[in-house]
Amino acid sequence: MVATSAVSGRRNLCQAHPGRRGSRHGVARRHLGFGMTQLSPPLIGLEQVTLRRGGRDVVRDLAGSFAPGTLTAVAGPNGAGKSTLLLAMCGLLPVASGRILRGGMDPRSIALLPQEGRLDRSFPITCRDVVALGWTARLGLFRKIGREHYAIADCALASVGLDGLGSRSIGALSAGQFQRVLFARTIVRDAPVILLDEPFSAVDATTEADLMAIVRLWHRQGRTVVAVLHDLDLIRAEFPQTLLLGPGLLGSGLLGSGLLGSGAHVWGATNEVLTATAIRQARLRASVPPRMEIPGGSPSGTSMRSASDPPVEAAA
Amino acid sequence: MRRALAGCFALSVAAPPLGVFLVLRRMSLMSDVLQHGVLPGIAVGAAVGGLSVWAMGTGGMLAGLAVALLAGWFARRTGMGEDSQLAGLYLVALAAGVALISAQRGVDLTHLLFGSVLAVDNTALLAMAAAATLTLPVLAVIWRPMVLESLDPGLPGGAMSASGNGGIWHSSFLALVVLCVVSGFEALGTLMSVGLMMLPAIAARHWSGSLAGQVSVAVVLAIAASLLGLLISFNVEIPAGPAIVLTAGGFWIVSLLAGPREGLLRPRNR
Numbered sequence: 001m002v003a004t005s006a007v008s009g010r011r012n013l014c015q016a017h018p019g020r021r022g023s024r025h026g027v028a029r030r031h032l033g034f035g036m037t038q039l040s041p042p043l044i045g046l047e048q049v050t051l052r053r054g055g056r057d058v059v060r061d062l063a064g065s066f067a068p069g070t071l072t073a074v075a076g077p078n079g080a081g082k083s084t085l086l087l088a089m090c091g092l093l094p095v096a097s098g099r100i101l102r103g104g105m106d107p108r109s110i111a112l113l114p115q116e117g118r119l120d121r122s123f124p125i126t127c128r129d130v131v132a133l134g135w136t137a138r139l140g141l142f143r144k145i146g147r148e149h150y151a152i153a154d155c156a157l158a159s160v161g162l163d164g165l166g167s168r169s170i171g172a173l174s175a176g177q178f179q180r181v182l183f184a185r186t187i188v189r190d191a192p193v194i195l196l197d198e199p200f201s202a203v204d205a206t207t208e209a210d211l212m213a214i215v216r217l218w219h220r221q222g223r224t225v226v227a228v229l230h231d232l233d234l235i236r237a238e239f240p241q242t243l244l245l246g247p248g249l250l251g252s253g254l255l256g257s258g259l260l261g262s263g264a265h266v267w268g269a270t271n272e273v274l275t276a277t278a279i280r281q282a283r284l285r286a287s288v289p290p291r292m293e294i295p296g297g298s299p300s301g302t303s304m305r306s307a308s309d310p311p312v313e314a315a316a
Numbered sequence: 317m318r319r320a321l322a323g324c325f326a327l328s329v330a331a332p333p334l335g336v337f338l339v340l341r342r343m344s345l346m347s348d349v350l351q352h353g354v355l356p357g358i359a360v361g362a363a364v365g366g367l368s369v370w371a372m373g374t375g376g377m378l379a380g381l382a383v384a385l386l387a388g389w390f391a392r393r394t395g396m397g398e399d400s401q402l403a404g405l406y407l408v409a410l411a412a413g414v415a416l417i418s419a420q421r422g423v424d425l426t427h428l429l430f431g432s433v434l435a436v437d438n439t440a441l442l443a444m445a446a447a448a449t450l451t452l453p454v455l456a457v458i459w460r461p462m463v464l465e466s467l468d469p470g471l472p473g474g475a476m477s478a479s480g481n482g483g484i485w486h487s488s489f490l491a492l493v494v495l496c497v498v499s500g501f502e503a504l505g506t507l508m509s510v511g512l513m514m515l516p517a518i519a520a521r522h523w524s525g526s527l528a529g530q531v532s533v534a535v536v537l538a539i540a541a542s543l544l545g546l547l548i549s550f551n552v553e554i555p556a557g558p559a560i561v562l563t564a565g566g567f568w569i570v571s572l573l574a575g576p577r578e579g580l581l582r583p584r585n586r
Binding site: 114118119120122123124125126130133136141142169 | 340457460461463464466467468524525526527529530
């Protein structure tokens with residue numbers, strides 16, 4: 001399922017780090033080992049965090065922590081504040097109340113891979129430059145990005161399967177290729193904490209598999225990885241921890257309190273969090289109109305149900 | 317005439333890179349807004365300090381910055397789009413400017429609106445050269461942050477800076493635009509001083525697909541338009557502003573029709 005690709009042209013630079021040759025993961029392991037001096041991410045703690053967007057609370061009283069080196073998925077219905085949470089964690093959005101503790105780490109050391117639709121793909125820039133701009137996080141805005149930095153950017157492109165496409169303009173890429181470019185840029189950033197906002201929403205199965213391999217590699221290297229995802233099957237298969245965000249204040253009068261704990265967030269090991277009941281409750285509290293509930297299956301396939309779920313009951 | 321040429325050359329080097337960024341960020345009409353918004357500032361400057369370039373230039377700068385920054389502030393506070401706030405502000409500013417200028421005796425409205433080759437004295441030339449000399453290094457400094465911000469408008473610096481630093485680059489960029497607009501008004505007039513900024517930049521898209529390429533082509537086209545436009549203005553006795561802008565417009569039409577990229581007459585080979 002994961003194709004291997006030969007490393008072209010940059011062999012002498014990639015071999016600066018010893019490692020297996022041949023497979024793409026060999027290349028990835030080699031160059032991903034550069035500069036990993038202090039790769040010990042701190043614990044990221046959330047203390048009764050409330051976030052506001054557009055004048056209303058989207059996340060209320062969220063408490064918990066991302067332990068160092070964990071691989072966590074953030075799930076929940078649309079509007080539950082998943083992207084907002086990631087923005088707050090890397091310091092781009094101020095919290096309305098509560099605190100986010102980063103153990104003294106500079107928020108700029110947190111890499112965020114934004115949602116696919118946010119970036120302007122008509123900007124006239126090559127893939128290589130987009131990836132090399134990832135160095136700005138470590139070099140600052142004004143230091144020169146030199147040949148060795150570009151060489152590592154080329155390695156990163158090779159490791160995501162885009163070897164040789166460095167000089168192509170990003171406007172000429174498919175959605176899957178562009179997502180790979182963004183992953184390559186995140187590789188170059190070499191951050192101890194990595195946040196992914198719906199990284200697989202617009203890509204095909206092959207790209208998803210290739211990029212999940214990179215995520216697994218980051219996890220093995222000890223980085224803290226948090227990913228917002230909609231695909232519950234993927235979460236169950238690959239992510240040991242899950243944070244299930246309830247829809248906040250939407251439909252808060254529908255059901256009694258206390259079903260999912262304060263604020264309707266559930267956080268813990270995936271198999272304990274993603275129970276059929278919790279998923280159903282989260283979906284019902286998003287006030288889906290009863291006529292859209294189709295007993296026995298949703299039109300979009302397995303995105304919110306697993307095969308072992310009992311049939312959906314009508315809203316209470 | 318020579319002074320006008322030198323001044324326009326200075327403008328042709330400094331303004332087109334700004335124009336390229338404006339086009340890429342879909343802010344092309346911002347230039348139009350600013351060139352009209354500076355008018356009341358120029359009028360007040362003329363009323364206070366006479367027809368000196370520095371008085372009018374300073375007034376124009378202040379007015380232009382006020383329009384640009386106020387519109388952004390209104391937009392953020394009211395939740396309405398920035399474009400509507402800009403439109404409101406610049407229309408008010410333009411009308412106020414025309415009214416103020418008309419009320420003053422001794423100021424030729426035509427000259428202010430359309431520019432005059434003969435009005436470019438040494439002071440004006442110095443102002444244009446100074447503006448260019450200031451713009452280019454500042455642009456070089458903010459180049460990378462501008463690219464990062466254009467690529468990812470939601471995350472300043474590509475998720476590098478914590479909340480709000482991106483605003484500095486955007487404001488600096490707008491300040492540079494106002495500077496170029498104001499510096500050109502002596503020769504080109506306030507109605508058209510952005511002609512050299514925008515038309516070459518818009519035309520350049522048909523010739524190059526890279527940022528550096530577009531900037532280079534835009535500068536070359538602007539220089540050519542200045543030269544040709546001033547020659548035409550001198551010989552045909554029309555004001556310099558329209559002559560230069562018409563020439564630049566002619567280059568744009570040619571690029572639109574026959575340019576190698578996204579041209580109208582090229583076979584569609586997508």
